[in-house]
Amino acid sequence: MIEYLILISCVSFLIFLIPTRYRQYVAIVGWTGMVLFLFAEIPYYLSINNFLYPLLAVLSVPFLVITVQLLLKSELRVMQLSTAAAVAFLIYAPFEFIPALGDWLISVVVGQIFFVLNALHYDTLLVAWDMFQRYGFRIQIILACTGIQGIAIMLGVACAVPSNWRQKVLSFLLVVPTIYLLNIARNVAVIIAYTEQWFPYLPEIAGNGEIGYESFFWAHNVIAEGLALVLLIGIAYGLFRINPSLAEFARDLTGEYYQAVYRLGGKTPPVSPPVE
DSSP: OHHHHHHHHHHHHHHHTSOOTTHHHHHHHHHHHHHHHHHHTHHHHHHTTOOHHHHHHHHHHHHHHHHHHHHHTTOHHHHHHHHHHHHHHHHHHHHHHOHHHHHHHHHHHHHHHHHHHHHTTOOOEEEETTEEEETTEEEEOOGGGTTHHHHHHHHHHHTSSOOOHHHHHHHHHHHHHHHHHHHHHHHHHHHHHHHTTOOOOOHHHHOOSSTTHHHHIIIIIIIIHHHHHHHHHHHHHHHHHHOHHHHHHHHHHHHHHHHHHHHHTTOOOOOOOOOO
16 A cells, blocks of 8 residues: 555656646645655554654645645745655656665665675674674665665755756765765664664663664664754755755745745734845
8 A cells, every 4th residue: 555655656746747737736646645655654653663754744734735725826836846856756766666776776785884884893794685683683774774765855856946057967966975975874873873782771762672672763763863854954055055046946935835834824924024
């Protein structure tokens, strides 16, 4: 069921890239599929004590309501936001829906993690093509561990507004190597922290019944997720510097949603003073 939701969103956003008079309706289907996917994943994330994505699922409901309202008006900035989502799916979809390609990317990341771990003298076993073991603790590398989602999202953001070739090349160089290399470092750090049991704290919050899981929780679900968010904000700022039109897009889009939240609550949105 979950796979179908991803597929529906993917197909919808790819169709959105085709210029037709019904693009906004296709985008609505795409955004709805993404929100339903977040809710469908809640049981899994709660099972690993990851509360960020369930929170995102809850926040996605008013986001979807506002987005649908603005898409029905063909509001420019929300159409551009949908373009960003469509480009992100265009990049991510081959790795998600072509098993051989996704497995290839995972194997490449596994090999590089294995090399770095051993270079740092943290001798680790590969007990399967995608699974590490050290001191009896095992960690499996999946597609979400490769950084491809973050890369796809940020490249999608870069494509939300028109840009010249120089801006395209600089954006690519900022996004892809940065996220990929830091993602390798993130995986290495999480494996070391988990197998070395650096954070065996607050099992009533971080535990899930598995021995030593607390260290994985704090390293992966809290520290790594938090640093990843900071990284994405930093990359977004870099993209704004490369293409000032992106900064204008982000400002206008934020303003649209800010005013829509007021209208959703039955209040009149405040009017910003003109900027000289």
